Amino acid sequence: MFSPKIEINNPQALELIEKIKSGELFLPIKNFFIRFKWIFISVGVFIVLLIAFSIGKSIFQQNPDDLFIPPEIENVQLSPTKTIKSDFDALRTNIKTYNTELPDPIMPPVDNKIDLEETIIY
């Protein structure tokens, strides 16, 4: 079977191949991932939680619980309360609401000392 043999003579290509082989080329990427590993882990956990939540929600919606409907209660008819009135309710209200504050009516607010003297305020 024909298998072409490729010879690489370009020094730049050779250098690149060497870097790939030694892993030197991936070192900055590796360092970047090491530096921010906790962020990547956190994002990963969050994404997993979101996925778990959406899966749980879809499962819950597929199997809704039976709706509980309470049995009907008979309408309770309250017996009408008979308000007993007396002929003397009005008199009671008059007494109860009578104003006992004094003075009522108030004394006429007048000046007993009307003169042309200068008023001295102490």
Place this chain on the structure above:
Amino acid sequence: MLFLAITAFLFANATTLAFADAKSDYDYQLGKYRQSYGEYMVIKNDYLSNQTLDNQQKAMLAAKQSIQNRDLAKAAFAQYLSEMILEKKAPYEPVAPVLVRLEEAKNFYLTSAQKGKEVITPADLKVFTEDYVLTTDRHDKALKYGIVSNKLVQMVRFQLENDNALNIIRPKLPASQSVPLKGRIEELTALGVQINTLIDKFSTKILPEDEDELLTGATYFSEKIELLNNIRTLQVNWIDKLIDVDINYVQPKN
């Protein structure tokens, strides 16, 4: 017949009408006093800052007008209190001296209003006012007695109405009274006597034994309020008991 009915109606309403007139007269006189007193204060201050003969004359006229309106307002107030007491149609002997004092006060204020017109010079005004301050005190106190008496007479009015209510109920009660019913009627009678005693006790406090003792309005009135409240509470208690009898013993019969 119609004439008799009209006459009876007018006679029955005469006191109420007189009371309404006394109230409007008092409001009118007090309004006049307030207006003239405001003017007097302005003119007096003008006179005190610039004591010319012209300003003095103006101040004298304003002072005389204020004096006249003040005493007419007080006289109208005394009349208003008397009418209020009489309007309640609850004759109560201990209040009679207060009505006499109110009449005296009214006459004093009316005479003073006339005397105020005769004042000519600032010296006359000074003497008049000094004399007035000394003599008006007794009559101003009568106004306070009138205010308290008016409240007391209302309490007497309630007692009369309560008594009347009991008299209405009595014939409607069963002929053979049960023990609880008898007990309730006895309670009503006893409570009625207690209220009457309290009213009598109150009446002795309207006119103080020594009128010359310091009688500031606030002190005089505040000590009466508690007594009035006590009487009213007992009267409410009384009417509650009567209503209870009415509902439980009179209404079921009908």
